[in-house]
Amino acid sequence: MTGQPERTHLVTGAGSGIGEELADRLAERGDRVVRLTRDVVDLEDAVAVARWATDFADDLERLDSLLHVAGTVDLGTVAELDLDVWQRHLDVNLTAPAVLTSHLLPALRAAGGTVVFVNSSAGLVANAQWSAYAASKFGLRALADSLRAEEAGNGVRVTTVFPSRTATPMQEKVHEQEGRTYDASRWIRPATVVDSILHVLDLPADATIPELVIRPR
Template structure:
């Protein structure tokens, strides 16, 4: 039985990924932001270990690795937040939250679990975004956090190669999730989930990477709709 540490399991891609791993009998260690989300995760995944930590406050992640026993097969960074707006109007707390949740917390969480990942010769997976490859107008803070996440992954891959820890970044284009619905509301556009790739498609890609034999790795993979649309 494999052990996976996962953020973002309450919604979207993270929820689908957690269910897929649970259904095949893997052990889950899930992060919850507060008591409410912790209770929800415990109800949905009764066999999982649920840890309380707020990604918006990276300091709450310190010492988290000591709460988990044994090797870890994968650390899956899926959680993220987004607030759109031009640089001229973005408030400080909007910058700070996106950088904390999308970049600083993944770095701290990875540090916490590296001993477990080394022991398991495991995989660190960053679910990034097409915004981590191209920055468009009104996406400065989110794109900055995701460009930084790409750099974190690249540096980590080079540092941990000899320890047998593999690192993969997945760059999904717009995906039919509650976050995407929020983005459309911020853009003032109509949300039509049928236009975008599904969370299940992204998860199938993640599972393919997770299930690779130990002699192979996929450093980066981009997932896009068959027919790209403007802004994807």
């Protein structure tokens, strides 16, 4: 035993895809993993998210990492997208991460922890049909950038990961909406994105990785 305190991580979107794989890999290492799945709290409901985060933060002395992985996507032109779709993208992809982060910062500061935002290549370039998703992810990058600047002096590291298409249920849904045949072998494996996130978390204390872009070869 090294005498190190047990490491604790909160993973959103831990019920499938990248989030599930990340939560499993951290648990396999013996870390404590809190899996924020939809049955725990619906990230569309900002008031419920704030309530859950307040309760969770109450019993929490330190949090080593806050891993924002949950996300929602629906394609459509600006002419087609209705208010509900816009609201869901902004609530799940942007407001929920902001609310969770704000409540959990004291525990992150206590641990010298890391906040990881799983963004997207659509958070760097917004193509036709991707407005709601891309706008929410551009906003997520802004949230990360402000947080990084605010928390550098408090010992909290902030990383945005920008994966391109990754073979998960979300990508299958995107293919359906694009009317394309889905072939998982063409896209990045979720395990590869998880390897990159673990590298960020395991980085020695002398450095930080502000942003990481991951593309298929």
